Amino acid sequence: MAFTLYSLIQTAILCTNAIAVLHEERFLSKVGWGVDQGVGGFGDDPGIKAQILNLIRSVRTVMRVPLILVNSACIVLLLLFGSRREVLLLKVFSMAGRRALKAVLIDLSGTLHIEDTAVPGAQEALNRLRQASVAVKFVTNTTKESKRTLLERLQRLNFDLKEKEIFTSLSAARSLLEQKQHRPLLLVEDGALEDFTGIDTTEPNAVVIGLAPDHFNYQTLNKAFRMILDGAPLIAIHKARYYKRKDGLALGPGPFVTGLEYATDCKAVVVGKPERTFFTQALSDLGCSPGEAIMIGDDARDDVGGAQNAGMLGILVKTGKYREGDENKINPPPHLTCDSFPDAVEYILKNLL
Known part of the structure; x- marks a missing residue:
């Protein structure tokens, strides 16, 4: 009896969600937009399309809240008073409804x-994560050194990874320069010039x-200032406010970019990061969509916020540049905030795979 009631409620929730998605897609198709269509390129501000898309998704999310609360209450009651057979069926039902995770950035x-x-x-x-049925890619805004130098540093620290698995903001910048000629x-830094060889x-x-x-x-910033005044585009490889060094936090390129903008x-x-295009480029050769991927990082805005705005899940770790309360600086908040990368991996292995 309990499982029958739960099944009926689950069916109602799935039907309601399907109707919401159907109406969303019908509306967007009428105005010529696809739900997964990109709404901007490198550096674009959120335009009217992006704002309307976000509004539609926000309304549909709010509509789900009462259904989720009722569903959660039914699950608790079933676990407390259901038979062993009903609880087993509930576990199977829950596993079938999990988000299909194919990639971890x-x-x-x-x-x-x-x-x-x-x-x-x-x-x-990282070794445990590699043993699971999920693709792994490393994404970084690091611009102090080339991809080759970065790889050598990580291999000295006994991390098992290959150069082709690393996607950097330097790679994205080079791609844009080639595209725009x-x-x-x-x-x-001189150590990063290697990644622009041939430009x-x-x-x-x-x-x-x-x-x-x-x-x-x-002298150098003034030269850049004069070039921009004469019409040269200003391209920021990223705009991070600060990053973590052994001796503490240090200014990133963001303040200098902002100064030139001003x-x-x-x-x-x-x-x-946090540009949507950066994340979609990183996923492009993994054969999965943003909805099938999750991002782990120490920067609430650039790593987690950027990934979630691109349609991924985001896990914030309390290492590196993390400061108390960072998880409250983005909306929506991180899917999960945990102490460190090993804790994030443990969560993924137990709950998303």
Whole structure:
């Protein structure tokens, strides 16, 4: 009897959700938009399409809340008073309704390591994750060093990964430069220049800024300022406010990009996290959609917020640049906030696979 009642309520919930999705898709198709259609490219502000899409999804989410509460109450009652057969069927039903997870995107600096020190237990946790039936990719805004140098650093720390598994904001920036045929003034550390080999930098007509402490001086920034005033586009590899070093937090490129934006009255094109395009590019060769992926990172806005805005789940870890209360700075909040990468992996293995 209890399971019959639960089944009826589950059927009602599924039908209601299907109707909501159907009406959403019908409305969007009438105005020429697909539910999964992109609404902007590199650095685009959320336009009217993005705002309406978010409104539709928000309304549908709110409509589900009463159904979810009723469903949860029925599950509790069934577990307390149902027979062993009914509880077993409930477990099967719940497993069938789980989100299909196909890929895990993992931030590097602050999540797996801090400079030349690994997060405790991160290597073993990564090995456990690799044994599961899920694709793994490493996504990072690191611009201090080339992908090859970064890989060598991680391998010295006994992390099992290959260069092709790493997708960096430098890769995204190079892709944009090639697409637009820009000749950049590269404000990046010398160690990162390797990833721009072959890009024409003679008579630059675009300004590209990454993390470049050795180049963030008045003379260089003033040169960039004058170029932008003359019409050169400003391209930010990312706009992180700060990052974690062994000696504490340090300024990221974001404050310098913002300073140039203010001085020139222009807006930078951003290519790294938290841009939606960055995440979709990272997933492009994994054969899965954002709805089938999850992101683990230490930056609430760039890692978790960016991933969730792209349609993924996001797990925030309390290592690296994490500061108390960061999980409250984004909306919606993280799917999960946990102490470290090993805890995130444990949650995924137990609840999402």
